[in-house]
Amino acid sequence: MTHCLFSQDSAVVHISDKALKQSVYLATMLRDTASGGSVPFPLKIPGHTLKKVVEWCEHHREDPPPEPKKEEAVGPRPPPPIFEIPEWDDAFLTVGEAEMYHLITAANFLDIPWLYRFLCKKLYLLFIKDQPPAELKKRFEPPN
Numbered sequence: 001m002t003h004c005l006f007s008q009d010s011a012v013v014h015i016s017d018k019a020l021k022q023s024v025y026l027a028t029m030l031r032d033t034a035s036g037g038s039v040p041f042p043l044k045i046p047g048h049t050l051k052k053v054v055e056w057c058e059h060h061r062e063d064p065p066p067e068p069k070k071e072e073a074v075g076p077r078p079p080p081p082i083f084e085i086p087e088w089d090d091a092f093l094t095v096g097e098a099e100m101y102h103l104i105t106a107a108n109f110l111d112i113p114w115l116y117r118f119l120c121k122k123l124y125l126l127f128i129k130d131q132p133p134a135e136l137k138k139r140f141e142p143p144n
Contacts, residue, residue: 003030004040005054011047015054018061024111027065045109049102056092056115066113085118093122100126 003020005013021027026041043050085093095103100123107116128136 005050006040006042007047007050008044009047011050013047013050013054015057016061019054019057021065022057022060022063022112022115024066024113026110043110045106046102049099049106052095052099052103053106053110053112053115056089057112059088059092060114063114066111083117083121085121089118090122093118097127 001017002014003017005015007013020030029041045053093103100119104116104119104123107119127139
């Protein structure tokens with residue numbers, strides 16, 4: 001079964017049932033509608049970004065779906081997990097800075113944990129790691 005995702009610029013993107021489950025947000029919407037059929041999902045994501053996200057989800061459709069977030073205990077956070085970006089994902093996510101920010105925003109909104117993690121690590125490796133503080137300040141400081 002496939003589902004239709006509608007971007008903010010009216011592009012229609014089809015996604016398989018298995019691929020849709022990579023997104024906690026979309027899987028929850030599908031479960032909550034309980035229609036048993038295809039459900040159209042209107043999203044505030046540009047069409048080119050949505051197509052790229054769906055392509056990633058389709059590639060990972062056989063991967064186990066992400067676990068829903070659990071309530072975090074109060075106290076110090078554990079250190080972040082160390083992971084390598086798989087070769088296919090590394091090549092697929094080699095995009096320009098502007099597109100990377102669109103993809104990060106979409107992965108965060110759609111709650112696609114591994115896509116979000118891979119993108120954030122890629123952003124760090126490409127634009128932050130080994131940069132002098134003055135360069136980082138110039139890049140990320142908002143204008144007055």
